[in-house]
Amino acid sequence: MSEVRIEKNAIRSLWLEAVKEVAKEYPGTDVPWYLTLSGAEARDIQLLIDEGLLSLTEVGSIKENDQHKVVAVERNNQAILELQKKLPGLKIKRAEFRDLIRGDGIFSWPQGDDEKYCRAHIVNLDLNNPLRGATCNGEVTFPVLSWIRKLCQLHARSPRYDWTLCLTLHGEVVWLEEVNTWTKSFLAENLRREPDFAKGCREFLGEELVTQVTGCSPIDFSTLDRTGQQKIIMVMVPKMIAKLVHNEGWNVSTERNLSYGQAGCAPMVTWIVRFTWSSDGSATPDALYRAALKDILSGAGVVTDRGQIETESYC
Numbered sequence: 001m002s003e004v005r006i007e008k009n010a011i012r013s014l015w016l017e018a019v020k021e022v023a024k025e026y027p028g029t030d031v032p033w034y035l036t037l038s039g040a041e042a043r044d045i046q047l048l049i050d051e052g053l054l055s056l057t058e059v060g061s062i063k064e065n066d067q068h069k070v071v072a073v074e075r076n077n078q079a080i081l082e083l084q085k086k087l088p089g090l091k092i093k094r095a096e097f098r099d100l101i102r103g104d105g106i107f108s109w110p111q112g113d114d115e116k117y118c119r120a121h122i123v124n125l126d127l128n129n130p131l132r133g134a135t136c137n138g139e140v141t142f143p144v145l146s147w148i149r150k151l152c153q154l155h156a157r158s159p160r161y162d163w164t165l166c167l168t169l170h171g172e173v174v175w176l177e178e179v180n181t182w183t184k185s186f187l188a189e190n191l192r193r194e195p196d197f198a199k200g201c202r203e204f205l206g207e208e209l210v211t212q213v214t215g216c217s218p219i220d221f222s223t224l225d226r227t228g229q230q231k232i233i234m235v236m237v238p239k240m241i242a243k244l245v246h247n248e249g250w251n252v253s254t255e256r257n258l259s260y261g262q263a264g265c266a267p268m269v270t271w272i273v274r275f276t277w278s279s280d281g282s283a284t285p286d287a288l289y290r291a292a293l294k295d296i297l298s299g300a301g302v303v304t305d306r307g308q309i310e311t312e313s314y315c
């Protein structure tokens with residue numbers, strides 16, 4: 001974890017911009033600005049300190065007045081010890097993120113401080129895991145995406161807060177046959193129903209892959225090359241998020257949809273997604289869904305090994 005990846009620095013600067021905006025908009029908010037899986041080194045939080053968004057005392061602790069602004073969630077005890085040493089005064093929630101939000105289901109919900117943390121203006125899930133799919137009674141779910149729906153439901157509580165998700169995943173496909181089959185038919189149906197989405201996908205994924213997805217033969221997405229696998233996940237994740245939350249009145253805008261990781265490094269994918277409440281959204285969920293699809297690929301691109309963000313509009 002200690003190596004400095006230039007691509008990752010470019011991504012951290014996107015997160016920093018998001019926190020700056022929140023700090024400007026909500027200087028005295030009652031929920032944290034930023035909930036993060038910062039890791040032992042807390043490089044993202046260090047950036048907030050360097051930029052003056054958090055202040056330190058003379059002995060290097062986060063000042064009391066700023067301590068409510070940022071919360072780090074960490075499940076690894078060693079990382080917690082290092083974090084405590086590096087940034088005294090930092091609020092650290094010792095937990096598996098799934099336990100913090102009380103699981104993927106809707107029967108249990110966080111209370112008290114845990115609820116407050118989950119309602120942070122920015123939630124940064126910087127995960128090294130791939131997008132795992134689970135099957136239950138013929139239904140396919142993606143647990144990480146269920147967390148995101150749950151976070152939307154928590155942000156919709158009174159007082160409702162618009163919020164931003166930063167999500168990073170390993171960009172390899174690791175799905176069982178049922179998940180591949182489900183993904184193929186989900187994408188195929190949307191390609192048939194949404195001409196603009198289909199046009200963007202043809203440009204982004206290539207004609208050949210789109211023809212495979214809409215064709216009759218099964219696909220094992222894990223046999224695609226590295227870039228193909230990253231691209232399928234880049235299409236799937238924002239599409240699924242829009243599907244999961246549009247009924248609840250959230251306008252979903254995929255501001256960044258990027259891949260990174262050169263040969264020899266792990267292939268990664270990362271997104272910045274804004275959720276803004278639409279006052280008439282619950283009355284017109286279909287309109288919200290279509291609007292969300294529009295920008296899934298409009299900011300898609302790569303972070304190069306020089307840390308440059310290269311995007312192209314595929315729509």
Ligand SMILES: C[S@@+](CC[C@H](N)C(=O)[O-])C[C@H]1O[C@@H](n2cnc3c(N)ncnc32)[C@H](O)[C@@H]1O
Nearest residue numbers: 037038039040043044074075076095096097126
């Ligand atoms: C990829 S690192 C974070 C890197 C950091 N964001 C940065 O900018 O350098 C992820 C950290 O989150 C912790 N972590 C990963 N998944 C977690 C989960 N589901 N719940 C709690 N902590 C988790 C890991 O132990 C690790 O310390």
